[in-house]
Amino acid sequence: MSQYARYPSLKGRHIFISGGASGIGACMVEHFCEQQSKVTFVDIDEKAGTALAERMQAQGAQVRFSYCNVTDIASLRQVINAAVDDFGTIEVLVNNAARDTRVPLTELDVETWDELQATNLRHVLFASQAVFAGMEAAGGGSIINFSSPSFMRRSRDISAYSSAKAGTIGLTRTLSRDMGDAGIRVNTVLPGWVITERQKALWWDPELERQVLENQSLHQRVVPADVARMVLFLASDDSRMITAQTYIVDGGLV
Structure with a gap:
């Protein structure tokens, strides 16, 4: 990461990341650890989360992993409170946890719809609510919510997921x-x-x-680190007057 930016304001800052055990979430955990932030992350994949935390700790990072299913709001609130006890006020919240389940329109039922809203949207509000008082007392903070351009591309079989992700943008602005x-x-x-x-x-x-890369303006794979670096910027004081905005990191696909 040496060729990329270091943010002095992130050193020692407490970051809370949901869905941090794998994929983009794990990459964000690694990037914040490299910035010498204090990182708490949660996931339902206990094995992967524990392994990542142990690897980062072996490198000297201040990082804590807890099992949490973000659809259980009481559990999510409890984990957030425990994180504050461990590392102090949460100054950056990254609402990353999601699941892009494909369900054909004719097979989508009420239970699946409700579960996908809980997995992809509901926790974003309640995690933000849970960190609000601490951030307010600290004089500010940064919340970064994850959406998806899938609804812009009119992708098939993800009406519940796309609805939640479109809703995330509206929730962010509010x-x-x-x-x-x-x-x-x-x-x-x-x-x-x-x-x-x-x-x-x-x-x-x-x-x-091949089709995706051909349709992107930049014909290269988008990798997790590309997304993580955008999140670092939005978490840092370098973006202090940026809010209510939407950032697409897709190489110009939409």
Whole structure:
């Protein structure tokens, strides 16, 4: 990471990341650790989360992993409170946890719809609510919510997921006003087609990748680090007057 920016304002800052055990989330954990931030991250993949935390700790990072299913709001609040006890006020919240389940329109039922809203949208509000008082007392903070350009591309079979991700952008803009008087900035990041291990296992094939790269303005793979570096910037004081904004990191696909 030496050729990329270091942010002095992130040193010692407490970062809370949901969905941090793998993929883009894990990359963000690594990047914040490299910035010498204090990092708390949660995930439902206890094995991967524990392994990542141990690896970062072995490198001298201040990092803590806890199991948490973000659809359980009581548990999420409890983990956030415990994180504050461990590392102090959460100054940066990254609402990354999500699941892009494909469900054909004719097969989507009420239970699946509700579960996908809880997994992709509901926790964003309640995690933000849980850190608000601490950020307000500290004089400000940064909240970074994750959306997806899938609804802009009119992708098939993800109506519930796309609805949640479109809703995240609206929620971001509303929260930015609700929290602005407290000096809290709220922004949204939309990763493009980042080929994580999950993507490889479920949907990747060479022809699809060829089509994606051909349709991007920049004909290179978008990798997790590209997204993580945008999040670092939005978490740092370098972006102190940026709020209510939406950033697409997709090589110009949409």
